[in-house]
Amino acid sequence: MIEKLDSAVVDQLLESGELTEAQIDMVGEMVAEGKQTSEIVSAVLEENYHASAAVGIGLSSWGLLAGALGILFVVLIVLNKLTSGKKDDNN
Amino acid sequence: MNTELVYQLIMIVVGLILIYLAIKKDMEPTLLLPMGFGAILVNLPGSVMLQDNAILQWLYNVGIESAEAFPLLLFIGIGAMIDFGPLISKPWLIFIGAAGQGGIFISMMIAAALGFPLNDAASIGIIGAADGPTAILVSQRLSSNYMAAILIVAYCYMALVPLIQPVVLKATTTKKERAIKMHYSAASVSKTTRIIFPIATTVVCGILAPDSAALVGMLMFGNLLRECGVLDNLSRAAQDMLSPLITLMLGLAISPMMSGPQLIQPETLMIMAFGLVAFIFDTACGVIFLKIVNIFLPKDKKINPLIGGAGISAFPMSSRVVQKVGIEANKQNHLLPFALGANVSGQIASVLAGGLLMSTLLPHVTSVTNAINAFGAVL
Numbered sequence: 001m002i003e004k005l006d007s008a009v010v011d012q013l014l015e016s017g018e019l020t021e022a023q024i025d026m027v028g029e030m031v032a033e034g035k036q037t038s039e040i041v042s043a044v045l046e047e048n049y050h051a052s053a054a055v056g057i058g059l060s061s062w063g064l065l066a067g068a069l070g071i072l073f074v075v076l077i078v079l080n081k082l083t084s085g086k087k088d089d090n091n
Numbered sequence: 092m093n094t095e096l097v098y099q100l101i102m103i104v105v106g107l108i109l110i111y112l113a114i115k116k117d118m119e120p121t122l123l124l125p126m127g128f129g130a131i132l133v134n135l136p137g138s139v140m141l142q143d144n145a146i147l148q149w150l151y152n153v154g155i156e157s158a159e160a161f162p163l164l165l166f167i168g169i170g171a172m173i174d175f176g177p178l179i180s181k182p183w184l185i186f187i188g189a190a191g192q193g194g195i196f197i198s199m200m201i202a203a204a205l206g207f208p209l210n211d212a213a214s215i216g217i218i219g220a221a222d223g224p225t226a227i228l229v230s231q232r233l234s235s236n237y238m239a240a241i242l243i244v245a246y247c248y249m250a251l252v253p254l255i256q257p258v259v260l261k262a263t264t265t266k267k268e269r270a271i272k273m274h275y276s277a278a279s280v281s282k283t284t285r286i287i288f289p290i291a292t293t294v295v296c297g298i299l300a301p302d303s304a305a306l307v308g309m310l311m312f313g314n315l316l317r318e319c320g321v322l323d324n325l326s327r328a329a330q331d332m333l334s335p336l337i338t339l340m341l342g343l344a345i346s347p348m349m350s351g352p353q354l355i356q357p358e359t360l361m362i363m364a365f366g367l368v369a370f371i372f373d374t375a376c377g378v379i380f381l382k383i384v385n386i387f388l389p390k391d392k393k394i395n396p397l398i399g400g401a402g403i404s405a406f407p408m409s410s411r412v413v414q415k416v417g418i419e420a421n422k423q424n425h426l427l428p429f430a431l432g433a434n435v436s437g438q439i440a441s442v443l444a445g446g447l448l449m450s451t452l453l454p455h456v457t458s459v460t461n462a463i464n465a466f467g468a469v470l
Contacts, residue, residue, distance in 0.1 A: 004466070005465055016454065016458045018454055027466060028462075028470070044459045045459075054209060057213075057452075058216075065443055068295065069188060070189075073185050075292075079287055079288065080182070080280075083287075084281075
């Protein structure tokens with residue numbers, strides 16, 4: 001199926017590093033079968049990620065979330081310090 | 092009678108139930124009423140509502156599929172409704188938001204372990220944040236197979252906060268813990284701080300999680316409208332008109348996804364179960380976080396762990412539930428100001444959590460979508 005695509009398009013798809021040639025071929029087969037986008041995305045994701053990857057993704061996302069909110073915490077502390085002397089119309 | 096017709100009839104009944112819940116039980120009527128009506132419209136035998144040029148399909152294409160305009164615009168209204176003052180004056184409450192999103196990630200892991208692909212598992216997990224617009228945005232961007240089911244379940248659980256949360260709060264705390272009295276000293280927040288806060292939050296979140304920029308940006312823009320002091324009319328319009336109108340459009344726009352044969356699958360029931368798990372975990376994670384913090388605090392500085400239960404996005408319902416459960420345990424307890432701070436931090440955290448999950452999975456989804464488009468052009 002991949003041979004139906006222009007080689008420049010295939011190179012572009014491979015460049016992203018997210019898909020292999022076999023997976024591009026699989027996408028082509030599924031498009032030809034008339035499958036919906038969501039079904040194709042799920043099928044390729046299942047190919048690429050083992051269920052255990054969810055643990056890594058979940059924990060790293062949770063850690064990043066805590067880190068981002070930690071930075072916001074510091075921003076709020078600094079903001080409160082900087083504006084604590086301001087007498088401008090407190091709400 | 093063929094199976095398709097049976098499914099359509101079931102969905103018409105579901106539509107009637109949604110309309111009943113909206114009118115009789117006052118459950119999220121701005122969303123459930125149009126969704127229920129839309130479900131009836133698309134499931135009428137021989138309905139033309141699923142054709143490309145039909146109004147409901149057009150609303151879906153324009154408002155959800157092309158740029159997720161409806162959920163994003165809805166955030167302007169939500170931002171205009173939220174007073175971030177309790178959080179700004181007590182910045183430590185922001186960590187409850189981080190802890191409270193644990194349910195998203197835990198239920199995502201469980202869903203993936205039980206065989207859901209990661210895009211669906213992540214979308215299911217987001218239900219736990221009790222944040223409808225984020226749930227729809229994440230499931231749409233990640234091309235989940237179950238967007239309609241996720242949206243219905245997310246909004247139903249949001250409406251059920253007053254029923255579900257007290258049970259979880261009581262199950263995860265002792266009466267002694269629930270009775271811990273919190274002393275609130277109202278600290279005034281200057282107008283300058285209130286104006287800088289939404290801008291600073293947008294910049295920080297936009298840099299750290301670029302995929303959350305649209306969500307956080309719209310939420311904070313709505314809040315800036317509220318706090319700037321020169322656009323009061325627009326702020327009121329965003330709260331009173333934009334928000335319900337967009338919710339109504341969203342309800343109608345989602346109905347093409349509610350055709351019986353598409354929605355009635357065993358997985359839909361599993362999503363309902365997972366949504367509940369995610370929601371319970373989100374509430375419990377916030378409570379458990381504060382219980383752990385209390386281990387390290389001196390006896391007279393203990394925090395009432397109920398406040399942790401408000402670290403979700405259902406604003407201000409969750410804060411009210413915490414206040415009510417707190418008062419049941421100690422009549423002199425006044426947890427509301429703390430719960431409101433935790434609640435708004437849950438709003439920011441749920442949006443960020445959605446953005447972070449999208450950041451991880453979106454490059455892959457985009458590549459697959461590009462491949463689909465490439466094949467679509469030649470086949």
